[in-house]
Amino acid sequence: MATVSDNGPGTKRVRLSPGERREQLVSLGVKMLRDRTLEDISIGEIARQAGISRGLLFHYFASKQDFQRAIVRRANEELLARTMPDRSLDLFSMLRDAVERYVEYVSENRISYQGLLRGPASGSPELMALADATRDAMVDRILAETPLAADDPELPRLRLVFRGWIAFVEETTLIWLREEQISRTQLIDTLVGALPALAMHPVLTEWLAGSADGTVLPA
Incomplete structure (x- = not known):
């Protein structure tokens, strides 16, 4: 005190x-x-x-x-808090809302974001471990919200796909921050649309497509 x-x-x-x-x-x-x-x-x-x-x-x-690790750990916590899924939304809207808030956050913190992912700090094993833990937390969030059974044999593949999608989101956003050749809306459309395309899972693709066009899908 x-x-x-x-x-x-x-x-x-x-x-x-x-x-x-x-x-x-x-x-x-x-x-x-x-x-x-x-x-x-x-x-x-x-x-x-x-x-x-x-x-x-x-x-x-x-x-x-x-001290630097403590700072990065807290910054990662802020990012996760900022992108917390809004469970009042349907799955597609929830995904888009989280991606919009992600892009907003990294736009506000572009210097540090670019430095942590591409600067000298990105080569630190300890900081890389913190970044990987944040990415894994994001994957867990996506899996928790998907309409898939716990014993779905596709889950290991989808975990890998979602991890790859996060890498795609990071790299694409880094390029956009540097060049901004398309609008923010176009960037978000691209990031959101890539997930079901990569997943190639019929239930997940149908669910996202149904949510996007307003179709009411069964719980």
Whole structure:
């Protein structure tokens, strides 16, 4: 819990618990990540904004790399929260809504997004593992929403297909962010349309097609 110390007339210093201080530092890092690459986040600037010494930051994080991992982990959590499926929508609309919010998020964070996927940070095994965990979480979400039986023999293949679709979404969005040769609506149409085309599963394709044209499909 935060406490306030009186250090003399007109000066008060807020003392945070270790958990609160760590949260503050990670939040500052994520805020900076919105307009710069991970490598360009200055430990000194973070410490100044937090009102602590540079050395004290390493009381809460074992190393600069540990701090960077915490920032990326939080940014990935933000992305997953931003793209949470809206279960009030039909399957097709749910997919399109999530893709729209994904494109919106990466557009707002294009510098860090491009840096994490194509910059020096993308070669870090630890950061690659965090990115893969986020992709796996997205695959699990898609599978959880599809109208397929738990014992459907196609599930292993579809898991692979959905993972490939996410790679397609990432790469296509990266190119679009760099060149923007088509409209955002055209980009989203392309990303959404690619999933049933790749899946090649009759139930899933029918369900998505029925949802898209307004047909009411059985639950």
